[in-house]
Amino acid sequence: MKPIRFAQAITQALDEEMARDEQVILLGEDIGKPGGSFGITKGLLDKYGESRVYDTPISEEAIVGAALGASMMGARPVVEIMFNDFAALAMDQIVNQAAKIHYMSGGRLSAPLVIRMLCGTNGSTAGQHSQSLEAWFTHVPGLKVVAPSTPADAKAFLKAAIRDPDPVMFFEQRMLYNTKGEVPDEVEPARLAEGKVVREGSDLTIAAYMKGVHQALEAAEILERDGISAEVWDVRSLVPFDRDGLRASLERTGRLMTVHEAVVRSGFGAEIAAIAAEEMFDLLKAPVRRVGAHPTPHPYAPQLESTMLPSVERIVETARELVGATEKVA
Amino acid sequence: MKPIRFAQAITQALDEEMARDEQVILLGEDIGKPGGSFGITKGLLDKYGESRVYDTPISEEAIVGAALGASMMGARPVVEIMFNDFAALAMDQIVNQAAKIHYMSGGRLSAPLVIRMLCGTNGSTAGQHSQSLEAWFTHVPGLKVVAPSTPADAKAFLKAAIRDPDPVMFFEQRMLYNTKGEVPDEVEPARLAEGKVVREGSDLTIAAYMKGVHQALEAAEILERDGISAEVWDVRSLVPFDRDGLRASLERTGRLMTVHEAVVRSGFGAEIAAIAAEEMFDLLKAPVRRVGAHPTPHPYAPQLESTMLPSVERIVETARELVGATEKVA
Amino acid sequence: MTTAVDGRLDQETLVGLFERMLLIRRFEERASEYRLAGHIPGFLHPCIGQEAAAVGTCAALGPDDVILSTHRGHGHMLARGADPGRMYAELYARVEGYNRSKGGSLHMIDTDLGFLGANGIVGGGIPIAGGAALQQKRRGQGGVAVSFFGDGAANQGAFHEVLNLCSLWKLPAIFVCENNLYGEFTAQSEQSPVADVADRAAAYAMPGVIADGNDVLDVREKVAQAVARARAGEGPTLVECKTYRHRGHYEGDMCAYRPEGELEQWLERDPLVTFPARLVSEFGVPEEEIEAVRAQVEQRLDEAAEFAAAGTFADPAETFEHVYVDSIEGKALR
């Protein structure tokens, strides 16, 4: 057990799964010798050779298609899409093809592939390299969607995603790549279905994922000083979504806030809020609150970008309002 | 004032706007002589000529790009995407380009284009010709999203969309094409921001759009016999969304159900439910309920498809539960 | 009965090609009747007229090869040896269908035949074929992947990306373009300035070959060369089959867009007329054998239709199966 970077955890998961199963292959732009734009696949071409690591042309649709076709025939491809914004170029293969093939074939074919996508801003990366588009994929039956927040989860979930028989969209938030965390020497693949309480609390539940978890934890520290006890629940798996986990937390707290970097409107926070309002209404003592990016494209200027994006301060403020508001009501 | 078909209302809006403004041009597959796959543009090529109606190759990305580039330079293009499923092939141009150009340019450019898209099943049209993907676009700041339910609204909203300075995603549900409704002889463009109460009620609000409105109205008739008074609120404009209209309705009813044909998970009903749970929590007497397609791809077999899709029966049942549930609580 | 004819094909094989083409023709003609009679919901895109391209191509393939098809895919699947009964059953929306009534005409799939799917997205199968070719190469057993697509699909971005990628990696892929002169209701000449799709192969440093798409032997020959090249590790080939669909784009299309006389000209080259004539005159197949094939095909299709009609409808609970391979608790994930 030693602390490693989030990015390293991804590399380790790929490496270990490639060692375990020769059907695990990688496809993506610049992922060969150069090791990808973010160095994730560094060394893997040398280690596993050209029939395992495919450095592709800049052709997102063909890349996903190549993974899909290979997966139907027994490969376990892992695609790297450099930024999730570029998934816009491969939506047909992801949504109309990969997501549906098992169903449309009446169970005769399946597409065990993973699409790794970087998401979120890297600081002034502006309109086309900063989005967080995970909500789109959660709307598509047939896809699973994973969004880890720690190196240990990144590793365990990626291993699980690779072994999973269905297409899994695997989100990696850029801003987490350099964060460190303990990762056990032997990591078992996670079950792709469970959220996790990462901090216990009694006044409100903050359901967050990826960087949002870290922001929520920071906020929880600050709130504690105010006497507000925030539980932080790491969603981790968006599809399947851990309803029982959410319910258990709301049973303790009765208040819900969602946090993600994606735009709030029609973001996955809406789905979480709707689930709560629909299935856990009796547990809610206060309005649900959503914290996320305001609905604008990503501006280039740092101070505009930080206005747009969710922050620890906004989480803290919202939590205060939320807890305060209930007191008014009660 | 005479009843016309929904499809005709679309044609009339196009025709009238083309007559009014020679910068209004049409682009799409088979839309020239053949008048499009559904006959919407029949006669418009003959009437307005080849510099107004562009019958394109099967190249969705290039089509949207062509509209976008032309729109930046003064044209008012209206694109027909035959089925919204095929928008998956043009997501880059829609989402990364058209939606963001006004913002990224700091207000120096704009993209006044309309993308008309057929959505919903046409009966056993299966996995790739039946989806309702409007929620994706509501998640993208910079796009407006419209979803009319009647011929009159279709005409007024399409005219407004064409005159609108921003990119507008205009959804046309296939199953509505042959429905009839009164359309005034002179239709003024609608304001793209307002929902509408189409049936008043006091026990619950059904927020629905497109075919969902018709199903909700039918359900409301049935519920009335049970002594349940349902208000049907036609969302019409998803972005911008009419918060005030929703609030006003919930003030009357205190209960909310959403209805759309799209898959429930991360559908636009989630956003509506979240808005209610967030901003109108004090008005809610009961859990919010969402009715929509179950989260599966669209099956081919009719009885499977009708199991997947929302129905009047499901709306009625859900309403009964909803009103019953509250009575239990109260 | 199995005398070698042209040095490669014996009479039995030749008659077999005719039988397959006729099976497709009659399957489609009947499907259209069954649809009119209300047995088949959804879309139907008949491939009547294009049988030689389907059969010629599949005749050049081996059992380990795989196929990706299109919205006009019944012919490809039958040419590959599919059971018309299970196909009708799928169209009739019965669980006995190839895909338990979940796919229908646009999404028919049979893994046993290496038939990896029709496709409702124009050009949508091409990238998948690229991936299948990649895996064929990785397997190293000489298998190829065939991608059928239309002239209209050749203007989709996917075509470009995949041909580039497959040529770059020398994948064993065969791109078979069925150029039937139309995409929906619009002539190919109004969709591209290039009449011969095969001319696009040069842009990917791959051979581009034109076959007479109404001549099953020519198609077979050209595709066989492409397959040999692919199996030898030399990479993909683009084979364009010039052909024509006799019917509308889909059942119900009245073909108002066709210039007068065009159909008539093509009917003269109808493979279901010309090929049996050649079998008799050129290859010495007795007329009676042709007639026997006709009778067999009708009988087979009678049985197929009966099989379909006798099939059962899926239980509505099946709606929630097959969303995921390991559906949690057997239900669709919410």
Added chain:
Amino acid sequence: MTTAVDGRLDQETLVGLFERMLLIRRFEERASEYRLAGHIPGFLHPCIGQEAAAVGTCAALGPDDVILSTHRGHGHMLARGADPGRMYAELYARVEGYNRSKGGSLHMIDTDLGFLGANGIVGGGIPIAGGAALQQKRRGQGGVAVSFFGDGAANQGAFHEVLNLCSLWKLPAIFVCENNLYGEFTAQSEQSPVADVADRAAAYAMPGVIADGNDVLDVREKVAQAVARARAGEGPTLVECKTYRHRGHYEGDMCAYRPEGELEQWLERDPLVTFPARLVSEFGVPEEEIEAVRAQVEQRLDEAAEFAAAGTFADPAETFEHVYVDSIEGKALR
């Protein structure tokens, strides 16, 4: 001073071409310093080495023509006559920037110059250029639309779709491929089996021309011919400029992927070395004039950088402006 030199270009024009290229070179070199000094956040993709392609192309254009650019777009914009002060201001994230600090390097736009945008999506500008060309044709005033893109972008589906469409409709588009031998860290030869992107033009029945992308006069000449063709209504041309980027893909890239000696060879053909030498030796421009240009460029860029540094930061409230043209109540729609 304005003596005609090669029958078309007078000395002043030639010196002007040099001035533009130098402005680009020094703009980029300084930008990299300013970034290191912490003034510029986000990405920078310098076009150092490729100045001749940008300047040669823009020298062939008129005021009504429009341009779509790439992630490596500073050179195109400066070549078109943009104000380096407003460009630096954009990079410095000041409201005086071309796009009020909302776009930055990847999304710089100036409508006055007909510069319709850099683009963060590889190939993303190509479809927009097609649309701009469509509107140029509709306007009927002889304007053209130029689409710059890289060798890597030529493998995107958009390239294919748009070239087909523009050729089909004979739109006045010029597709200028800057083939700098790499896409990011991967050689062009590992991304396509076709070395000359120009060879792809035939697939769209359009001329494909290769220019020496390090020779501003050759580029200008070839693009001018394409422009003339487009203005005459004869349709688009693909012009491939063979060139090289001296720096990494982005600031920070150490270029480990380059074969030894490659950069050195290209440095010998550096347009900022060869062209001024030619001006003196071949076109009789006095050395002093060259030196004067150098001094002017430095002064202009000094002023530009000062302008940027003195600029103001946008009020955070601006975050919510420009989402829609008619923002409801001036705020972003929720």
